[in-house]
Amino acid sequence: MDKKRILIVDDEPGLARLLQANLESCGRYETLVEHRAESAVTAARAFRPHVVLLDMVMPCLSGREVADQLQADPGCADVVVVFLTAAEHGASAAGHDGGPAGARWIAKPASLEVIIRCIEQSLSSGREEKGGGGEEHGGKDR
Amino acid sequence: MKTEALLNEPEAAIRALRDSEQRYARLLGSSTQYVFSVRIAPEGGSTTAHGPGCEAVTGYTAGEFEANPNLWYEIIQSEDRSAVLTHIASVMTGKATPPLEHQIRHKSGQIRWIRNTAIPHKDEQGRVVSYDGLITDITQQKCSERLLRMQCLLTSELAHSSSLAEVMPRVLQRLCDTFEWDVASYWGVARGGQTLHCEVVWHRAGERLEVLDKTAPCSSLAPGAGLPGRVCMSGEPVWIADFEEETVLQVPPWVAEVGLRSACGFPLNRGALNVGVIELYGRLVRHPDPHMLEALVATGTQISQFVVRKQAEDSLEAERQLLRTLVDLLPDCVYVKDTESRFLMSNPAHRRVLGAGSLNEILGRTDFDFFPLEFASRYREDEVSLFESGQPLINREEPVRFADGSHRWVLTTKVPLMDGKGGISGLVGISRDITEQKAAEDRIAKAYADLAASESTLKQTVEELNRSHEELKSAQLQLIQAAKLESVGTLAAGVAHEVKNPLQTLLLGVEFLVRNLPEMSDDVRTALNEMGDAVRRANAIISEMLQFSAATDFRPTAEDLNAVLERALWLIKTRLVTARVTVVRDLAVGLPPVPVDARKLEQAFINLLINAVDAMPGGGPLRVSTRLVRVEPEMPKRSRAFQPFAVGEFVVVVEIQDRGVGIPEKNLARLFDPFFTTRPPGVGTGLGLSIVRNIVQLHGGTIDIRNVAEGGVCATLALRTQPLSSDGQETHPDRGR
Numbered sequence: 001m002d003k004k005r006i007l008i009v010d011d012e013p014g015l016a017r018l019l020q021a022n023l024e025s026c027g028r029y030e031t032l033v034e035h036r037a038e039s040a041v042t043a044a045r046a047f048r049p050h051v052v053l054l055d056m057v058m059p060c061l062s063g064r065e066v067a068d069q070l071q072a073d074p075g076c077a078d079v080v081v082v083f084l085t086a087a088e089h090g091a092s093a094a095g096h097d098g099g100p101a102g103a104r105w106i107a108k109p110a111s112l113e114v115i116i117r118c119i120e121q122s123l124s125s126g127r128e129e130k131g132g133g134g135e136e137h138g139g140k141d142r
Numbered sequence: 143m144k145t146e147a148l149l150n151e152p153e154a155a156i157r158a159l160r161d162s163e164q165r166y167a168r169l170l171g172s173s174t175q176y177v178f179s180v181r182i183a184p185e186g187g188s189t190t191a192h193g194p195g196c197e198a199v200t201g202y203t204a205g206e207f208e209a210n211p212n213l214w215y216e217i218i219q220s221e222d223r224s225a226v227l228t229h230i231a232s233v234m235t236g237k238a239t240p241p242l243e244h245q246i247r248h249k250s251g252q253i254r255w256i257r258n259t260a261i262p263h264k265d266e267q268g269r270v271v272s273y274d275g276l277i278t279d280i281t282q283q284k285c286s287e288r289l290l291r292m293q294c295l296l297t298s299e300l301a302h303s304s305s306l307a308e309v310m311p312r313v314l315q316r317l318c319d320t321f322e323w324d325v326a327s328y329w330g331v332a333r334g335g336q337t338l339h340c341e342v343v344w345h346r347a348g349e350r351l352e353v354l355d356k357t358a359p360c361s362s363l364a365p366g367a368g369l370p371g372r373v374c375m376s377g378e379p380v381w382i383a384d385f386e387e388e389t390v391l392q393v394p395p396w397v398a399e400v401g402l403r404s405a406c407g408f409p410l411n412r413g414a415l416n417v418g419v420i421e422l423y424g425r426l427v428r429h430p431d432p433h434m435l436e437a438l439v440a441t442g443t444q445i446s447q448f449v450v451r452k453q454a455e456d457s458l459e460a461e462r463q464l465l466r467t468l469v470d471l472l473p474d475c476v477y478v479k480d481t482e483s484r485f486l487m488s489n490p491a492h493r494r495v496l497g498a499g500s501l502n503e504i505l506g507r508t509d510f511d512f513f514p515l516e517f518a519s520r521y522r523e524d525e526v527s528l529f530e531s532g533q534p535l536i537n538r539e540e541p542v543r544f545a546d547g548s549h550r551w552v553l554t555t556k557v558p559l560m561d562g563k564g565g566i567s568g569l570v571g572i573s574r575d576i577t578e579q580k581a582a583e584d585r586i587a588k589a590y591a592d593l594a595a596s597e598s599t600l601k602q603t604v605e606e607l608n609r610s611h612e613e614l615k616s617a618q619l620q621l622i623q624a625a626k627l628e629s630v631g632t633l634a635a636g637v638a639h640e641v642k643n644p645l646q647t648l649l650l651g652v653e654f655l656v657r658n659l660p661e662m663s664d665d666v667r668t669a670l671n672e673m674g675d676a677v678r679r680a681n682a683i684i685s686e687m688l689q690f691s692a693a694t695d696f697r698p699t700a701e702d703l704n705a706v707l708e709r710a711l712w713l714i715k716t717r718l719v720t721a722r723v724t725v726v727r728d729l730a731v732g733l734p735p736v737p738v739d740a741r742k743l744e745q746a747f748i749n750l751l752i753n754a755v756d757a758m759p760g761g762g763p764l765r766v767s768t769r770l771v772r773v774e775p776e777m778p779k780r781s782r783a784f785q786p787f788a789v790g791e792f793v794v795v796v797e798i799q800d801r802g803v804g805i806p807e808k809n810l811a812r813l814f815d816p817f818f819t820t821r822p823p824g825v826g827t828g829l830g831l832s833i834v835r836n837i838v839q840l841h842g843g844t845i846d847i848r849n850v851a852e853g854g855v856c857a858t859l860a861l862r863t864q865p866l867s868s869d870g871q872e873t874h875p876d877r878g879r
Contacts, residue, residue: 012643018650025658057639086642109646109681112653 007049201249219245314344410446497545700735710747722761757802
């Protein structure tokens with residue numbers, strides 16, 4: 001089976017590394033980590049990922065801005081972007097400033113299961129016009 | 143000795159004769175009389191023979207008289223000569239002629255008085271052929287007479303004169319005339335006896351003496367200085383016979399200028415007190431005359447009585463003047479009454495008050511003539527008791543009606559007057575108008591009262607201000623707290639990022655370890671599971687807290703509350719099962735849609751349901767109900783839950799009730815406080831109910847949680863509705879099962 005390529009863009013090294021480790025240990029994915037938001041497009045052009053996991057809040061550029069750059073870039077046109085957000089309202093963080101309607105997002109902290117499910121959904125539905133909501137993380141007790 | 147014997151013994155006879163002569167001479171020498179004879183010659187002219195005593199009386203011998211037939215005329219004092227001639231003429235006529243008293247000048251220069259008694263001898267024809275004259279020296283008598291006369295006159299004069307200054311020149315003149323001095327001065331003793339002042343000077347007419355008019359001889363002396371000073375200090379008279387011989391006493395220069403040779407100073411003594419000195423100066427040398435000194439001292443005593451009396455009178459008059467001025471000018475009323483309370487004296491101020499024009503209108507009358515009966519009676523009462531007890535009435539405040547009709551207050555003091563024999567002769571009263579003062583005192587008292595009142599008002603105000611201040615402070619604290627909570631919201635984004643990222647890392651790490659450790663002991667697995675749980679729990683807290691503090695966005699949509707409730711129940715169904723809780727439903731059918739944010743309300747319901755479940759650890763019934771209610775007037779009074787709603791409005795009431803142990807009374811008030819929880823640490827965040835209340839309030843509804851009688855807690859929510867049907871669909875509560 002073809003391993004799908006996942007580009008992880010997050011400025012937190014520990015988080016990115018673990019995410020990479022976890023995804024790769026599944027055996028289904030090939031991953032690349034890019035810490036610097038401004039280099040994300042370059043990395044994407046070279047790596048040609050299927051999915052880009054984008055942190056929302058980064059120095060220099062926000063996740064939103066990176067997403068816009070990717071969309072604008074012809075070489076990355078069919079890349080699916082999934083936002084990783086630490087905001088308590090993922091919907092508002094991803095949608096309220098008028099970004100791609102219904103962009104996918106995962107709220108941190110998310111379990112691996114949730115992350116993988118979201119990636120698979122993204123891959124299967126491809127690039128969608130209307131993404132529908134995001135996934136809240138599981139494990140809320142109350 | 144007999145003549146015969148004399149003839150027989152010549153030496154004895156001569157001795158006897160000499161003895162006789164000596165006796166005779168002595169007699170003559172002390173004689174104050176002598177006889178002279180005048181023989182009228184038939185052809186005119188006369189011869190006079192002067193008896194041997196003439197030397198004693200006149201100072202001239204008989205031989206000198208013989209030698210100078212006119213001597214007898216020359217020694218007559220010039221002013222008396224005509225009287226003497228008249229006397230002789232009268233004698234010569236043979237008529238019975240009374241004796242003549244006249245002055246002669248003694249050979250020594252002294253003036254003597256003599257009485258000339260002439261006895262005529264007539265011949266057969268009745269013509270006077272000779273006469274004998276008896277000359278008697280009556281100087282002493284004359285002096286005494288004069289003294290007596292002077293004293294008499296003095297007495298009379300002093301008694302009738304009004305002041306020392308007026309009478310003293312006459313006194314001095316009399317002294318000089320009587321005792322034959324030329325200048326006299328009166329020295330008064332200044333108070334305290336420290337100095338003598340020359341107060342009056344008198345002198346005879348005479349050229350040189352007129353100098354004294356221009357220059358004051360001397361104005362004051364210290365005691366002991368000069369003649370007056372010596373007299374004053376010793377209290378004894380001093381006589382200076384001749385200034386040219388005087389060595390002890392200092393002689394004022396004017397004495398020599400004026401040509402005065404002798405002086406005599408005598409004290410004016412009143413008992414032991416010396417009140418003054420009189421000096422007498424003469425132009426002739428004069429020897430001390432003890433008789434005169436005696437007379438002078440006696441006169442001095444007489445004059446001193448006058449001086450003392452006059453001084454007393456003067457001082458009394460001055461005091462009286464002072465007193466009169468004082469009393470007349472005092473603004474206070476001053477009056478004197480007798481024991482029948484009749485006025486004896488009244489000062490101008492008093493007269494004004496009584497309305498009397500003059501003293502006569504007042505004297506002899508009483509208060510009853512001037513004041514209304516009630517006032518006058520009171521005054522008389524006070525006075526009667528004063529007379530009886532002898533106790534003065536001091537500072538009595540009493541009301542008075544002045545003559546002008548005004549009612550005023552006075553401060554009266556009445557003091558009994560003693561009559562000198564121990565009895566009371568009347569009273570003296572003084573009254574001061576204190577109306578203004580009283581008014582002022584009243585104003586002050588009122589001002590104080592006002593001040594006290596305003597002070598207490600002020601105190602109250604201050605207390606209220608303090609209370610407000612405290613309330614403001616606590617409001618401020620609450621605001622600060624609220625602001626803090628708000629700022630927590632502001633921090634939310636940062637917190638979210640800073641906490642959730644590490645949590646994500648932890649979670650990923652734990653999951654990685656779980657997946658990839660080749661062999662895991664149970665302990666390790668347990669540990670890793672615990673770690674995962676911990677991360678999840680941390681995340682739950684963060685999320686709830688952030689939700690609580692986040693700015694709310696509220697998206698109500700028309701929802702069926704029963705559906706929202708059912709979904710909430712479905713979401714916790716596993717929990718219900720494991721807790722052995724059975725749900726008892728009492729949901730109304732046909733509830734109108736309610737504008738709610740379904741997600742949020744769901745969250746609220748879940749929270750309340752979980753609490754209910756937890757309240758029944760061993761399981762039990764969980765009752766949920768919904769109904770539509772129309773707000774009746776008494777409902778808001780009965781329950782706080784209905785207060786925000788208007789009467790006639792429709793609300794949906796949701797109740798969630800458990801059969802647990804209930805909530806302790808003391809916790810009821812703090813139920814909705816953030817972080818208030820009765821659960822053990824790690825179980826629940828304590829934010830649940832505060833979030834529930836926020837959600838309910840967002841909807842404009844109310845929530846009430848209370849213990850119920852049968853045990854357990856009931857949470858009641860009331861939510862607004864907007865009846866969607868406007869065609870009067872029946873909306874009465876419909877219990878469905």
